[in-house]
Amino acid sequence: MPRETPARIVTELASRGYNADREAVTILADAADTDAAIEDALEAVPDTAIKITVEHARQAVTDSRPAPDSPVVDADSTDGEHPASDQPPSTPSVSPADAESSSVDGSESSPVEMEGVAGASTRDPIEPAIAGDVTGRSTGTGEYTDFLAVFRDRYERLSRQLRGRVNHRPTNAVESMPGGSEAAIVGMVADIRSTASGHWLIDLEDTNGTFPALVMKDRDFAALVDELLYDEIIAIEGTLADDGGILFADSIHFPDIPRTFEPSTADRPVSAALISDLHVGSQEFDRTAWQEFADWLHEPEASHVEYLLIGGDMVEGVGVYPDQDEELDIIDIYEQYETFAQHLKDVPGDMEIVMIPGNHDAVRLAEPQPAFDEELREIMSAHDPTITGNPSTVTIEGVDVLMYHGVSLDEVIAELPEDKASYDEPHKAMRQLLKKRHVAPQFGGHTRIAPEERDYMIIEDVPDIFHAGHVHKLGYGTYHNVLTINSACWQRQTSFQESVNIDPDTGYAPIVHLDSLDESDAGEFLTIRTFG
Numbered sequence: 001m002p003r004e005t006p007a008r009i010v011t012e013l014a015s016r017g018y019n020a021d022r023e024a025v026t027i028l029a030d031a032a033d034t035d036a037a038i039e040d041a042l043e044a045v046p047d048t049a050i051k052i053t054v055e056h057a058r059q060a061v062t063d064s065r066p067a068p069d070s071p072v073v074d075a076d077s078t079d080g081e082h083p084a085s086d087q088p089p090s091t092p093s094v095s096p097a098d099a100e101s102s103s104v105d106g107s108e109s110s111p112v113e114m115e116g117v118a119g120a121s122t123r124d125p126i127e128p129a130i131a132g133d134v135t136g137r138s139t140g141t142g143e144y145t146d147f148l149a150v151f152r153d154r155y156e157r158l159s160r161q162l163r164g165r166v167n168h169r170p171t172n173a174v175e176s177m178p179g180g181s182e183a184a185i186v187g188m189v190a191d192i193r194s195t196a197s198g199h200w201l202i203d204l205e206d207t208n209g210t211f212p213a214l215v216m217k218d219r220d221f222a223a224l225v226d227e228l229l230y231d232e233i234i235a236i237e238g239t240l241a242d243d244g245g246i247l248f249a250d251s252i253h254f255p256d257i258p259r260t261f262e263p264s265t266a267d268r269p270v271s272a273a274l275i276s277d278l279h280v281g282s283q284e285f286d287r288t289a290w291q292e293f294a295d296w297l298h299e300p301e302a303s304h305v306e307y308l309l310i311g312g313d314m315v316e317g318v319g320v321y322p323d324q325d326e327e328l329d330i331i332d333i334y335e336q337y338e339t340f341a342q343h344l345k346d347v348p349g350d351m352e353i354v355m356i357p358g359n360h361d362a363v364r365l366a367e368p369q370p371a372f373d374e375e376l377r378e379i380m381s382a383h384d385p386t387i388t389g390n391p392s393t394v395t396i397e398g399v400d401v402l403m404y405h406g407v408s409l410d411e412v413i414a415e416l417p418e419d420k421a422s423y424d425e426p427h428k429a430m431r432q433l434l435k436k437r438h439v440a441p442q443f444g445g446h447t448r449i450a451p452e453e454r455d456y457m458i459i460e461d462v463p464d465i466f467h468a469g470h471v472h473k474l475g476y477g478t479y480h481n482v483l484t485i486n487s488a489c490w491q492r493q494t495s496f497q498e499s500v501n502i503d504p505d506t507g508y509a510p511i512v513h514l515d516s517l518d519e520s521d522a523g524e525f526l527t528i529r530t531f532g
Helices: 008-015 022-029 034-044 055-066 145-163 171-175 222-227 287-297 333-344 374-379 408-415 427-435 495-499
Strands: 130-131 182-195 199-204 208-217 231-238 246-255 273-274 305-310 352-355 391-395 400-401 465-468 474-479 482-487 510-514 524-531
Touching: 008 022, 008 034, 022 034, 022 055, 034 055, 130 524, 145 182, 145 231, 171 199, 182 208, 199 222, 199 231, 273 482, 287 333, 333 374, 352 391, 391 408, 408 427, 427 465, 427 474, 427 482, 474 510, 474 524, 482 510
Parallel strands: 208 246, 273 305, 305 352, 400 465, 465 482
Antiparallel strands: 130 391, 182 199, 182 231, 199 208, 231 246, 273 510, 391 400, 474 482, 510 524
16 A cells, blocks of 8 residues: 555544654554554554554564465455455565565556655654753752852853953952053953943952943943843953053953854755744634645655754643633643644654743743653653753754743843844844853843753853744844744734734744755755745
8 A cells, every 4th residue: 555644644543542653653654554554553552551662563564564475465356355364465565775666567666655645755854962951950949059059150151161262360360450450351240330421330240259340432342231131241351440440341252152163064955844832722823824834844845854843832821921811712731732732743743853842831931941741741742752941952963953942032132222132133132142152141030040050041062053932023044154043933913912012923934954054145054934
């Protein structure tokens, strides 16, 4: 029989009350008689299990093959009897790498895995590697020592990014230097205030103390003060005043992405779809756009799209904001995730899926956010997705993708000038986070930050791609050769968004061509698909 698409197999198993590992679905899809293999797999599953494993699938495919000496029954035979082996009639499975199938009259036909299936998948994705995930490592209890530990870790790790560029001295050493000396301080921004003359005073704090730096308003780098956020790590070089009590700034340095950075690329033609913010359960979830996207993934045109990265807010959630229940299509949080899982089954079953949570998901609000608990993972297990925390760095095909839902973008956009960060161009706000090498630098603001022994929000290693969502606006560009993408949403405008004049970009799917990231023109390695 023709090779079934994995999505059809997933749907069939789901209708029978079972999930399946991704590899198990692929094995069943490659069976010569898929229906027989599915039945055999279901028989092999213990009564208490609800998932088809790789072992079940392999046994089922073996059981559904004809015995070596069994004759192949002609489809036109009238006796309706099976061979003596009691196995259903079938033809041996053929590996596409080894042979082509033949028709009954001996003429050549297409390989088995493509025969008779429009847009059948040839995907063979590699399981992603994960770094920077807080899941299972959270130690914060809210004690003073936790806050001290996270700030100390932030300072130590980000200051290393700056010490090679400036002749750094600790604040207590600078205090003892004679007036007129050249000095440089690497520290955390503790305070920013303007003087009566319009200059800027910046207090930098390190592990030894605090020291003030003065930025004169007429200096050519003075505009950088507008980009500063509390608690980020910077370096200031300058000259000490005659009395040594203040540093007159000559330059400001951010940890930043090196201008010489060159992205890694895949060694074969392969692409990833980067999406976010489905908000299933909301009355405004755009089912039509989602279905068009899922259908497109089955088309031959999308055969190179082997990865789907979802940047949080799978569901609308419950109690996220006042009177939210009035705008819910599904009021139970578990039903929301069950519905999301059903929609996820619309995409090809052999796609590698990676998911992180967002602020609407059923995880803790404080960042870094651990991944979903076991109960929610089980609900969403049909595709055997890779589920990790927010933020995390996901490596696919040798390409590092920093996935961060993006709650801190609200704060960056509110604090910085419009030309530096705005909702209409969210990738510019993302550039600021890359520049600061931290996805949520400001502590104590609107972004909830959980104190941990380690600061999981630091961008220690330069990613090849920075993927975020949250703000429901499409934005993309490059910053020092790092591709930055905010992937919009799948939710139409809500009453709250209308009240704050936010018009969401709905139904966009950025497709990144992982083998072309080193091209000079962003258009050569990024395609924006629109649905709905």
